[in-house]
Amino acid sequence: MTNTMLNIKVVQPRMMSIRQAADYIGIPLKRFNRICSVRPVALSEGDERYDIRDLDQWLDYLKQGHPDPDDEIVGRLG
Template identity: 40%
Template sequence: MATTNLNISVIDKCMMRQSEAASYSGLPVEHFKATCPVRPVELKQDTLLWDRKDIDDWIENVKSGAVSDTREDILDRL
């Protein structure tokens, strides 16, 4: 019987588009846009990207109770 080896390497993205960042954080895009304080980076003209590490830090801060956005803070980001 023949055997086959399959080598797969997966590279995690460092930067994500908004829809990917929202999905990564487990939020619908509209909720992500309204609540995420992470500022996107424009690496290419007209292309905003979110850093995965910054999103991880934000989620960790939410879990620890360090994030306390007011309604005005959220509205300012819209």
């Protein structure tokens, strides 16, 4: 019997597609589009990506019991 060593490197991308961002949050894409107030970053050639740090900040804000920042602004406008 031979021993084999696997060298696997997993890299978490900082910038994610909308599908990856929805998967990261753990919700369906359709729902992500409705509830996530994080705006994507415009990259070259019309490509848009979501910054994992922005997603984490948004989730942390929600975990603290705060309403979604966009909903809060709309609520103040009446």
